[in-house]
Amino acid sequence: MKTILLSMLLAVAVADKPSFTYDAPAPRPSGPVRVIEIIRDDRVHPAADGSYTFDVETEDGISRHEAGGVGGSQQGSVNFKFPDGQVFDLQFVADANGYQPQSPFLPVAPAFPHPIPAHALRQIERARQEEAARARGEIRQAPSQSYGHPQ
Template identity: 30%
Template sequence: MYKFVIVLLSAVLFAFVLARPAEEQSGVATSPAVTTTTTPATILKQIDVTNPDGSYNSSYETSNGIKVENAGYLKKILVPKQESTDGQVIEEHEELVLVQTGLYSYSDPEGNIITLHYVADENGFQPQGDHLPVPPV
């Protein structure tokens, strides 16, 4: 019985130690000089349309300059005949894939507008933007 009580009290003590706030655990108190400069943004414009065929179109724009646009639709693709790793043959067949296109933009800390356009389909995520590195040719 005493062993059970000791184990139970040890578990409770361990739980109290883990429940301490993070700044006490690290031994470093948060500096009152650290402040954030973010201001709450409001949504200025928002559109959400979902069609019966599964396609959709959504966008929003906020008061702090963030802009997001996204559209998607289902596309039939032909998957060629292939062999799985265990030797099973998977015959040629059609599949539906979701194709998404869109963009988002925001202002960086220097005031430059960063815009990223993208397509996501059976070939993966394909981003484009002037701020992205260009692979060597």
């Protein structure tokens, strides 16, 4: 009985063991593959100061331009045409302020749905005044409301 129970537990453990291997996807039957030619590939590899540029364009209308300079700042653009004929254009800058893309195709957050209530504005102003007074040393830091070590 113990042997049967042990073999059943072993079978369940082996069946539930996750697989940590990756198998390439099975090939899908498809028609002939069209190779898109690169019609322009102009690159200036990084110079001693770190500056570089590249311009790439493919025969199907995709283009990419990027330039970088001293300090790690970069700017560039990506352009292509959607199947419906619309032209996608993305301009970007990446610098100390982070990645800053600009495009009419990027989503925009909706406007705040309503004005901030007057009582909330009063609380915000009161907190600002208390913080300024605390910074000037006019009032002491309020005791913590959390539990902690006795003082």
